[in-house]
Amino acid sequence: MKALLICEYREGKLLDSSFELFGFAAQLGGETALLLVGAEAQLPAYGGPLYLADAAECGEYNPDLHKQLILQAVAKENPDYIVFVHSSYGWDLAPRVAARLKAAQVSEVIGLTDGGFEVGCCNAKMRRTVKPTTAQAVLTIQAGAFPAQQPGGTPQIQRLVAEGGNGMEFVGYEPAEAKDVDLTRAEVIVSAGRGVGKKENVPVIAALARALGGELGASRPVVDAGWVEHSHQVGTTGQTVSPKLYVACGISGAIQHLAGMKKADFIVAINKDKDAPIGEIADVLVVADVLQFVPALTAKVAR
Numbered sequence: 001m002k003a004l005l006i007c008e009y010r011e012g013k014l015l016d017s018s019f020e021l022f023g024f025a026a027q028l029g030g031e032t033a034l035l036l037v038g039a040e041a042q043l044p045a046y047g048g049p050l051y052l053a054d055a056a057e058c059g060e061y062n063p064d065l066h067k068q069l070i071l072q073a074v075a076k077e078n079p080d081y082i083v084f085v086h087s088s089y090g091w092d093l094a095p096r097v098a099a100r101l102k103a104a105q106v107s108e109v110i111g112l113t114d115g116g117f118e119v120g121c122c123n124a125k126m127r128r129t130v131k132p133t134t135a136q137a138v139l140t141i142q143a144g145a146f147p148a149q150q151p152g153g154t155p156q157i158q159r160l161v162a163e164g165g166n167g168m169e170f171v172g173y174e175p176a177e178a179k180d181v182d183l184t185r186a187e188v189i190v191s192a193g194r195g196v197g198k199k200e201n202v203p204v205i206a207a208l209a210r211a212l213g214g215e216l217g218a219s220r221p222v223v224d225a226g227w228v229e230h231s232h233q234v235g236t237t238g239q240t241v242s243p244k245l246y247v248a249c250g251i252s253g254a255i256q257h258l259a260g261m262k263k264a265d266f267i268v269a270i271n272k273d274k275d276a277p278i279g280e281i282a283d284v285l286v287v288a289d290v291l292q293f294v295p296a297l298t299a300k301v302a303r
């Protein structure tokens, strides 16, 4: 079994998410090869074949040229799997490659089973297992689903050159609008999940955040319901945070939320369900009703 791992490079840097591809490959087993449209100065420590194209020539992102480069590497390596991170880069490029190869595509893989891939469904409440039936398959892996790994070694570089232009030029990135709260700098974050019940209860959670000198965070359903602004959302489609203390109030621990906060130094979860998945990564799981426990804790902290 062989996997071609497509690393990502942005604004002159190899993205850390590329190392999650190594974590995925380690679980999958078998051989690997890498492809990077980037620069030689930014190569990962990896002791296998690395197909390198110059981002200065091909653009950090240009779907047609990058697809062409990936197809060149596929022709040389004949991998069973072509694996991207499920990022804006991966989810745009993967279906183009799959369509050209007439290969199955499995998006947002979060786990491996015997010969199959687990993907979330029903808003991540359930998992289903998918087995590609084509000889090759294109996969995207969800950010945070596989542990980052640094394999070590020196790559055997094979240079790729894209042939011809395609009438498109990569111009650059535009930063998103400034957010009214920068959770990435917060040392303490207290987040409200769907378990808080209704918008009127959010101030209970915000009061604990204030008492601890921290910021209010939120899970996606809380933001989608309009209880809290999107700038407070933590997770794959919100902010990725690494505070010293993260308090998750009424949050189940879906993988998309964990991806945004699991690097916190110390995690306290308050949940009325003792089996909530957040308990697996929490340092302390308080089994209680948030609306009873949080005001009592705030009063203690404020004293």
Ligand SMILES: Cc1cc2nc3c(=O)[nH]c(=O)nc-3n(C[C@H](O)[C@H](O)[C@H](O)COP(=O)(O)OP(=O)(O)OC[C@H]3O[C@@H](n4cnc5c(N)ncnc54)[C@H](O)[C@@H]3O)c2cc1C
Residues within 6 Å of the ligand: 123, 124, 125, 192, 193, 194, 195, 196, 218, 219, 220, 221, 222, 233, 234, 235, 236, 237, 238, 239, 249, 250, 251, 252, 253, 254, 255, 256, 257, 260, 270, 271, 272, 273, 276, 288, 289, 290, 291
């Ligand atoms: C593409 C995609 C991207 C996503 N991006 C994100 C993201 O960036 N961030 C994010 O958070 N989610 C994201 N999600 C959604 C994610 O899959 C989950 O649905 C979401 O994280 C669940 O939020 P929650 O834990 O608040 O709610 P739920 O899963 O409904 O959990 C509520 C929890 O509260 C507990 N509870 C209920 N009442 C009480 C009470 N009175 N006291 C104590 N505990 C109580 C319950 O036991 C439960 O564990 C994304 C999903 C998809 C498909």
